[in-house]
Every structure is written in C-alpha cells, then in structure tokens.
Amino acid sequence: xMACLEFRRRVGAEPAAAEAGVLEHRRDCPACARxxxxxxxxxxxxxxxxxxxxxxxxxxxxxAPADASRRRLLAIAAxxxxxxxxxxxxxxxxxxxxxxxxxxxxxxHEPGTMDxxxxxxxxxxxxxxxxxxxxxxxxxxDVTFAARCIFDGRVVPHLVVRTPGGPVxxxxxxxxxxSEPFHIDEQGYxxxxxxxxxxxxxxxxxxxxxxxxxxxxxxxxxxxxx
Amino acid sequence: xxxxDGDTDRRRRFGTLCESLRPDLLRFAWWLARDRGVAEDVxxxxxxxxxxxxxxxxxxxxxxxxxxxIVRRELARTYEKKRPELADVDxxxxxxxxxxxxxxxxxxxxxxxxxxxxxxxxxxxxxxQVLLGYSTKEIAEMMGMQQxxxxxxxxxxxxxLRQQLGLAPEAAP
Numbered sequence: 317x318m319a320c321l322e323f324r325r326r327v328g329a330e331p332a333a334a335e336a337g338v339l340e341h342r343r344d345c346p347a348c349a350r351x352x353x354x355x356x357x358x359x360x361x362x363x364x365x366x367x368x369x370x371x372x373x374x375x376x377x378x379x380a381p382a383d384a385s386r387r388r389l390l391a392i393a394a395x396x397x398x399x400x401x402x403x404x405x406x407x408x409x410x411x412x413x414x415x416x417x418x419x420x421x422x423x424x425h426e427p428g429t430m431d432x433x434x435x436x437x438x439x440x441x442x443x444x445x446x447x448x449x450x451x452x453x454x455x456x457x458d459v460t461f462a463a464r465c466i467f468d469g470r471v472v473p474h475l476v477v478r479t480p481g482g483p484v485x486x487x488x489x490x491x492x493x494x495s496e497p498f499h500i501d502e503q504g505y506x507x508x509x510x511x512x513x514x515x516x517x518x519x520x521x522x523x524x525x526x527x528x529x530x531x532x533x534x535x536x537x538x539x540x541x542x
Numbered sequence: 543x544x545x546x547d548g549d550t551d552r553r554r555r556f557g558t559l560c561e562s563l564r565p566d567l568l569r570f571a572w573w574l575a576r577d578r579g580v581a582e583d584v585x586x587x588x589x590x591x592x593x594x595x596x597x598x599x600x601x602x603x604x605x606x607x608x609x610x611x612i613v614r615r616e617l618a619r620t621y622e623k624k625r626p627e628l629a630d631v632d633x634x635x636x637x638x639x640x641x642x643x644x645x646x647x648x649x650x651x652x653x654x655x656x657x658x659x660x661x662x663x664x665x666x667x668x669x670x671q672v673l674l675g676y677s678t679k680e681i682a683e684m685m686g687m688q689q690x691x692x693x694x695x696x697x698x699x700x701x702x703l704r705q706q707l708g709l710a711p712e713a714a715p
Contacts, residue, residue: 328697330671330678354709355700359672362703365653366673368641370568370578428549436550444554447561461550464557466589471561474553 323348331355416500419518423485429476432460444473449541456537481530490515513540559605567613573669576634588613631659656706664699
C-alpha cells in the first residue's frame with residue numbers, strides 16, 4: 317500500500333489524483349484524506365486566483381497614438397512645443413497619421429481580401445460580428461470577406477463589402493476614438509475614418525467613385541449594438 | 543473557391559482561434575511576466591508570429607499548445623533582450639494591484655499575491671496545470687523536463703503557497 321509520505325507527495329503535485337493507490341490510501345488514512353481535501357479546496361482557490369480579469373486597457377484619450385513608443389515621442393514633442401502652434405498641429409495630426417498608417421498597413425498586409433468575390437453567408441458574417449454585438453444591414457452590398465483580425469493589439473472585425481462604387485475594406489475600431497472624420501489618401505488607397513457610436517470605423521477602397529457617399533452608406537448600415 | 547476566398551477562410555479560422563485563446567494566453571504571460579505591458583506585447587508579437595506560421599499548424603485541436611509554445615518562446619526572447627533587474631515583488635504587486643484585486647473575496651487576493659511571490663520555476667508549471675489544464679506529462683514535454691521534476695516543482699509550489707497562507711506546509715503526516 318502507498319505510504320503516507322508517498323501519498324502526500326503525490327497529491328501535493330496533483331490534488332485531483334484519483335488512481336487506485338490514492339483511493340486505497342484515502343480509505344485507510346483519514347488524516348491523508350483530509351490533507352488531500354484541503355489541497356483540492358486550495359486548488360479551487362488557486363484557479364479562481366489565476367483567472368485574473370485583464371480587460372482591455374483603458375481607452376486611449378481622444379487622439380492619443382496607439383503604442384508606447386509613439387506615446388513617448390508625442391509626450392516629448394508636446395513638452396517641447398507646448399503652447400505653440402506647432403504643438404497643436406502635432407497633437408492633432410499624429411493620431412490621424414497613426415490610424416491611417418495602421419489601416420493601410422493592415423490592408424496591404426492582406427492584399428487578397430479585396431479580391432474576394434464569393435458572398436459570405438449571413439451565418440459566416442454573424443460569426444465575425446456577433447462577439448461585438450454588431451450587425452450589418454444586407455442592402456449595403458455583398459460581404460465577401462469577414463474576419464476578426466489583430467489590429468493595434470485588439471481583435472477587430474475586418475470586412476470587405478462590394479458596394480456599387482467598388483469593394484471597400486471596413487475596419488470597426490471600437491477601441492480608437494476620434495472626434496471628427498478624416499480622409500486617408502495613401503499608397504493608392506483612399507478612405508474615410510469616421511467617429512462611430514463605439515470608437516471609429518475605417519472604410520477604404522481604391523478608385524471608389526463618390527467615396528464619401530459610399531462610406532456614409534456603409535456607416536449607416538452598421539448597427540453597433542450594445 | 544478562389545485563392546482569395548480560401549485566404550478568407552484561413553483568416554477567419556485564425557481570428558476565431560486567437561479570440562478564444564487570447565484571454566488565457568494573456569493571463570499566462572501576465573503571471574509569468576508579472577507586468578501587464580510586457581504580457582500584452584508578448585501576446586501580440588506571438589499572434590503575429592503565429593499568423594506567419596499558421597500553415598504549420600496541421601491539427602487545430604492542438605492550437606492551444608502550439609500558441610502557448612510560441613508565447614513561451616516570445617517571453618524567453620523578451621527576457622533575453624532585456625534582462626530584468628532583480629524583481630522587487632512588493633513593487634510588482636503594487637504596480638499590478640488592479641489586476642490582483644479581488645474585492646469580492648479577500649482570500650483570492652491573498653492567493654494572487656502569494657502566487658506572485660512564487661519563484662518562476664514553481665509559478666510556471668502551476669499556471670500551466672491549474673489555469674490551462676495541462677497534465678504533468680504535457681507540462682514536462684512543453685518545458686523540456688522530466689515528468690518527475692515537474693511533479694517536484696508542483697509539490698513545492700503548493701507547499702510554498704500553504705506556507706505563505708499560514709497553513710502547515712509539511713508533507714509528512
């Protein structure tokens with residue numbers, strides 16, 4: 317039969333152990349059985365303790381750039397030129413440049429997405445939008461790509477919608493708040509980033525006729541939910 | 543299905559995997575790094591690396607272990623590049639107090655601080671076992687150790703936690 321010391325070493329490493337030798341020892345040794353019960357209770361506490369809540373970082377202040385190095389640079393710039401017009405221009409333009417760069421970088425990193433042609437099923441689209449409680453009205457156009465992508469360290473819905481003006485990439489950036497819309501015109505891509513009820517939304521395409529109207533139509537088709 | 547649509551499916555599968563596994567991976571990295579910023583950076587970089595080699599994952603039921611291995615490597619790389627100064631655990635606890643807090647149950651908060659104080663050699667297998675649900679055999683494989691060594695570390699981890707919490711740490715009856 318398993319000795320007490322062996323039993324305690326065994327369950328000390330795996331309190332849930334329940335093989336025949338462990339069960340047999342428990343039956344014949346109430347003290348060791350209590351010890352294992354104590355360890356199991358402690359493991360339940362350990363599990364609760366390990367499940368820390370690590371929610372998304374507090375939302376960046378309006379117009380703050382995303383990563384630490386840019387924050388530091390901006391802080392240095394702001395301290396040097398505080399109160400001057402140059403400082404104001406930097407503060408206002410940095411986040412726009414940051415968002416634009418990241419949006420275009422993301423699209424360029426996934427070039428094939430704009431060439432997708434097969435409309436997704438409503439179920440496939442819901443799989444991407446449901447986690448955020450978001451909906452997209454179908455009359456906006458066929459959605460030919462939908463994925464939850466890593467963007468700026470967050471998981472965001474990334475869609476390609478075939479609008480009458482052409483295919484546009486839509487990124488729902490719930491974590492990026494902006495105060496007013498702005499245009500992107502970089503590397504052959506044109507788009508609009510608009511404030512949304514939850515963060516912002518970027519709508520970008522190539523050679524889209526009447527981009528602002530297309531963007532507004534896409535924006536209006538989004539139900540941001542809860 | 544054209545190539546772009548195939549790519550769509552691939553991205554969707556990866557996104558779904560990331561979303562479901564990220565919370566535990568972030569917790570794992572946080573318990574190891576004991577620093578929220580480092581943990582987030584490590585997990586983000588790991589996800590990028592995972593995406594680049596997603597094709598090498600032939601069995602998606604093994605995605606969790608695959609991603610965990612990437613996170614462990616990324617943590618190791620991070621600390622190779624930037625060797626942390628000797629950790630002042632009290633300062634770490636103060637810095638991460640928001641995540642350690644458990645106003646609904648002070649025993650949980652005490653336990654969190656106690657786990658924070660464990661040496662990494664003991665903390666890591668404990669997190670892998672209790673939080674991530676790995677067997678000692680799987681932990682041994684991932685850590686490149688003998689199973690017996692993992693059992694010893696887990697035993698010592700719990701003994702130290704019992705000691706910190708004022709319970710008898712002795713294994714002897």
